[in-house]
Amino acid sequence: xxxxxxxxxxxxxxxxxxxxxxxIIQFLPDMVWLQNIVLFISLVLLIIVLQFFRNPSIxxxxxxxxxxxxxxxxxxxxxxxxxxxxxKGKRLQVSVFMSxxxxxxxxxxxxxxxxxxxxxxxxxxxxxxxxxSTENERTTTVIxxxxxxxxxxxQIAGALAKRIVWYVKEGQAAKQGGEMGFIKxxxxxxxxxxxxxxxxxxxxxKVKGGRTILAEI
Numbered sequence: 001x002x003x004x005x006x007x008x009x010x011x012x013x014x015x016x017x018x019x020x021x022x023x024i025i026q027f028l029p030d031m032v033w034l035q036n037i038v039l040f041i042s043l044v045l046l047i048i049v050l051q052f053f054r055n056p057s058i059x060x061x062x063x064x065x066x067x068x069x070x071x072x073x074x075x076x077x078x079x080x081x082x083x084x085x086x087x088k089g090k091r092l093q094v095s096v097f098m099s100x101x102x103x104x105x106x107x108x109x110x111x112x113x114x115x116x117x118x119x120x121x122x123x124x125x126x127x128x129x130x131x132x133s134t135e136n137e138r139t140t141t142v143i144x145x146x147x148x149x150x151x152x153x154x155q156i157a158g159a160l161a162k163r164i165v166w167y168v169k170e171g172q173a174a175k176q177g178g179e180m181g182f183i184k185x186x187x188x189x190x191x192x193x194x195x196x197x198x199x200x201x202x203x204x205x206k207v208k209g210g211r212t213i214l215a216e217i
Contacts (some may be wrong), residue, residue: 069201070180111175112144116140
């Protein structure tokens with residue numbers, strides 16, 4: 001299944017590839033070797049774009065005391081930090097880096113009410129840069145559980161990711177594992193947990209959005 005966010009990009013890709021291939025086939029009929037090379041490169045590019053926008057059906061991991069990964073990717077940060085935008089204090093940060101080859105659907109890590117949301121325009125530093133969390137284009141979302149515990153997570157654009165999409169707004173109910181957004185072409189998601197959270201992942205571990213348990217709270 002392909003994600004709806006890919007419709008325009010896939011259409012443009014097909015159009016451009018058609019414009020490139022048609023003249024070669026039409027006006028250079030004897031250069032079969034060139035036609036084959038261009039066609040092969042075109043198919044590879046199309047497959048890359050299609051796989052980027054894939055949206056596989058998944059069985060969401062659910063649990064009242066569980067924080068699940070909001071994205072597919074690799075854990076690149078687990079550390080205690082100062083969160084200055086919303087909490088104004090120390091939190092445990094877990095960051096997941098998404099390569100261009102990961103599924104880029106973003107999902108709610110817990111169920112609850114969206115207590116805070118803000119979009120920040122910004123730079124496009126590489127997603128693993130230490131300042132990308134505070135200087136890149138990003139969104140900040142805080143979901144509050146029924147028991148008052150709050151989880152903050154950020155969608156962060158990277159050097160290739162030039163468009164962040166989100167489907168949440170303040171006051172809205174969020175369901176654990178439900179789609180909350182999409183980031184195009186490589187990026188990162190930061191999750192900020194209470195200090196007493198029990199982290200269940202390790203650095204460099206590969207995680208799956210909506211399925212891998214990041215922590216217990």
